[in-house]
Amino acid sequence: MAGLWFEDFKVGMTFSHPWTRTITETDNRWFSLLTMNPQPLHIDAHAAAQTEFGRPIVNSLFTLGCLVGMTVNDTTLGTTVANLGMTDVKFPHPLFEGDTIHVTTEVLSLRPSSSRPGQGIVTFRHNCFNQTDDLCAVCDRAALMMGRPAT
Numbered sequence: 001m002a003g004l005w006f007e008d009f010k011v012g013m014t015f016s017h018p019w020t021r022t023i024t025e026t027d028n029r030w031f032s033l034l035t036m037n038p039q040p041l042h043i044d045a046h047a048a049a050q051t052e053f054g055r056p057i058v059n060s061l062f063t064l065g066c067l068v069g070m071t072v073n074d075t076t077l078g079t080t081v082a083n084l085g086m087t088d089v090k091f092p093h094p095l096f097e098g099d100t101i102h103v104t105t106e107v108l109s110l111r112p113s114s115s116r117p118g119q120g121i122v123t124f125r126h127n128c129f130n131q132t133d134d135l136c137a138v139c140d141r142a143a144l145m146m147g148r149p150a151t
Contacts, residue, residue, distance in 0.1 A: 002073050002074065002077040002078065003072075003073075003074075003075060003076045003077040003078045003079030003080065004075060004076075004079060004145075005079055005145065005146060005147060005148040006079075006110070006112075006119060006120035006122065006145040006146065006147045006148070007120075007147060007148050008148070009107050009110055009122050009145070010107060010110075011107055011108065011109060011110060012106070012107065013106070013107040014104065014105065014106050014107075015071070015074050015075065015104060015105040015106075016102075016104050017070050017071055017073070017074055017102065017103045017104065017105065018074075019070045019073070019102070019103070020100050020101065020102045021066055021070065021100065021101050022098065022099070022100040022101075023058050023062070023063075023066070023095060023096075023097060023098070023099055023100075023101065024097060024098075025056070025097045025098075027058075027062060027097075028042055028043075028056060028058050028059055028062060028097050029042070029043050031059050031061070031062040031065075032059045032062075035059075035061065037059060037061075039059075041053070041056060041057055042056055042057065042058070042059045043056070044056075053094055053096075055096060055097070056096070056097055057094045057095065057096060058094075058095040058096065058097060058099070060091050060137075063091065063095050063101075063128060063136065063137045064086075064089060064137060064139060066101060066103075066128070067101075067103055067126050067127075067128040067137050067139055068083075068086075068126060068139065068141060070101075070102075070103040070128075071103055071105050071124070071126055074105070075105060075124065076143055076145065079145055079146045080143050080144065080145055080146070081116075081119060081143075081144040081145065081146060082143070082144045083141060083142070083143055083144075084121065084142040084143060084144055085141070085142050086139050086140065086141045086142075087139075087140045087142075088138065088139070088140045089137075089138070089139045089140075090137070090138045090139075091136065091137050092135050092136070092137075092138070093130070093134040093135055093136045094136070095128075095130060095136045095137070099130045099131060099136075100130065100131040101128050101129065101130060101131075101136065102128075102129055103126060103127065103128050103129070104126070104127045104129070105124050105125065105126050105127075106124070106125045106127075107122060107123070107124060108123040108124065108125050108140065109121075109122070109123040110122055110123075113144065116144070118146070118147040119144055119145060119146055119147055120144075120145055120147060121142055121143070121144055121145070122142070122143050122145050123140060123141070123142045123143075124140070124141045124142075124143065125138065125139070125140050125141075126138070126139045126140075126141060
């Protein structure tokens, strides 16, 4: 199991996740259409060319999904009970088809669960950067984590 137990996390702990991911045109178009988002900025190259961006931008919810997903292996794989929520989601720089992303995580806070003995809540800040290190997405995520099993 790659994830960490609640007790393994420390406030200020940081992760530079080893995964990278190049976002393709197919990723963007299919995700947008599968999630019923007909925004031309994501699915119509000709319409997107007429915007200030000059080309399609990646659907922000696809970006958010990759941002969180790319953190799981190092942090919560097999040790999370549930995601409790995401706040302060921001997209400060556009992400384009063909960009390659990488992700970092910082542990912002920890607290034992008051209603679930042996579990605790970890708040993470996840950051997504493109290949030129422009910050493209930020998300604070609260996760209910399993405590270390008794031996």
